[in-house]
Amino acid sequence: MRKAISKLYHIPFWFAYHYLWWVVAMGNPWKAAHSILFSPYAVKFAFYVVLQAxxxxxxxxxxxxxxxxxxxxxxxxxxxxxxxxxxxxxxxSGYYVSAWLAHQSVETLFGRGANCFFYFFGEAMPSTLASTTLAMSIKLTKNWIRTEQRQQLLEKEKLQTELQFLKYQFNPHFLFNSINSIFFLIHKNPDAASSSLAKFSELLRHHLYECNDELVPLDREIAYLHNFIALEKLRQNAGVTVITEIPDELPPGASIAPFILMTFVENAFKHVSKENDQNNRIEIRLQLETTMLEFEISNSSSPLPTRQAVHYGGIGLKNVQRRLDLMYPGRHDLAIRHHDSLFQVNLRIELTAPHALIAAQLSFQ
Incomplete structure (x- = not known):
């Protein structure tokens, strides 16, 4: 209902559009206005305006x-x-209704001989096709402008996101703790240290070289998550239980915007509870059916950190919500729930292949 009301301003446009056609046909704007307002042709005019709209x-x-x-x-x-x-x-039929209301025959009223039906149809069909083509052109133009504006916002948001992650996620605290953890492992377990160093290297490589596109392969983004989780588990030691349920095989063509999932994973590790008398845990689950990705992550949390994560956005909850609106308009569902001891995120995204992103953004609203 609201959508219909919001389009009421289109009514003057359609009146003006058809009036201009009458002016062109009659060659006189006053004569055209008089025919529309004070003659049997008004019914015919109304049929054109209403039915074509x-x-x-x-x-x-x-x-x-x-x-x-x-x-x-x-x-x-x-x-x-x-x-x-x-x-x-x-x-x-509007021609015949006009003649009936004027108590005249259609031949007399419109000055046409027998078989005037085909003449009327010859006027109505091209006019209807022209109206439909004009409306589609206007809609396409508006969508193109909207897409360009969204693309500019998206580029700005992407740059801000990259800067935020470089500043907050890979901050000295994270870097030094990860390096220190690997350093201590060198003496205790050289094989584990070598594996952790490889994960750390892959993490940096992804950040610097592999996440510069609008979309990245989903399997690469998941590999990045695995490396990050492994390093965080190393830093957290045995104080936090981490449960992950992520499929080993993913469709090769599936792609996703970089760091969309990473924001929630980093937020969970940052705000997970670390109480001695509490079961501190993080659960990460991901499912993918055709193009629909379902991502769920939850972490135990103390009341104050939980509220802070919601109201202040961790390192970027508000940012990732904005990116979802820009990257997946109408194709995602995000639910964030917080209780005194639990912080939970449920995300559903309809993924697209890289070559389909522009087509999706050009779709009609």
């Missing part, structure tokens, strides 16, 4: 989302053709 919005808000955007091109063309034909025939 209905056809336009039926195409924009039903046929395009249900068929064209879902790749069902043949069905879309077929239903669009039926819509145009039905609209043109309905507009033709």
């Amino acid at each position: 209905v056809a336009v919005y039926f195409n924009l808000y039903y046929l395009i989302p249900e068929y064209l955007e879902k790749g069902r091109l043949k069905s879309y063309i077929g239903y669009l053709g039926i819509t145009l034909l039905a609209t043109a025939l309905a507009i033709v």
Whole structure:
């Protein structure tokens, strides 16, 4: 209902659009206005305005989302053709209604001989096609402008995110603790130290070289998470139990925006409880069905840190929410729940392949 009310400002546009056509046809704006307001032609004019507007919005808000955007091109063309034909025939009936209300025959009122039905249809069909084409052009232009604006915001957000992660996540505290942990392992367990150093190297490489695109392969991002979790478990020692349920095999074509998942993982390790008399734990679960990714992460937490993580955003909860809105508009669902002893995040994202991102952003709203 609200959407329909928000489009009321379109009514003057359609009146003006059809009035201009009448001015072109009659060659006189005053004569065109008089014909619309004070003659039987007003009924014909109303049929054109109302029925073509209905056809336009039926195409924009039903046929395009249900068929064209879902790749069902043949069905879309077929239903669009039926819509145009039905609209043109309905507009033709307006000629006969005008004549009936004026108590005249259509031949007399419109100055046409026999078989004038085909003449009326010859006027209504091209006009309906022109209105539909114009509306689609306007919609495409608006979506292109909106996409460009979103792309600029996305680039800005991406840069800010990269700077935030470099500043907060790979801060001296994280770096020194990880290096110190590996240093102590060198004497206790050289093999574990070598493995940890390799993970640390992969972590830095991903940050510096592999996350500069809008989308990165999902398997690479998951490998990055595994390396980060392994290093955090090394730093946390035995005080925190970490449970991960992530599939070993992922679709090779699946991609995701970098650091979307990482924000929540880092936040969990940062705010996990460290009480001696409490079961301190982090649980990370990920599932992927076709293109729908479901990510759930929870951590035990003390009341104050939990509230701080929500209200102050950890290192970037607000930032990642904004990036989700920009990268996956209408294609994600994020729920953050916090209790005195539990902080939980549930995220669902409809993933896209890299080549499909632009097409998705150009889709009709």
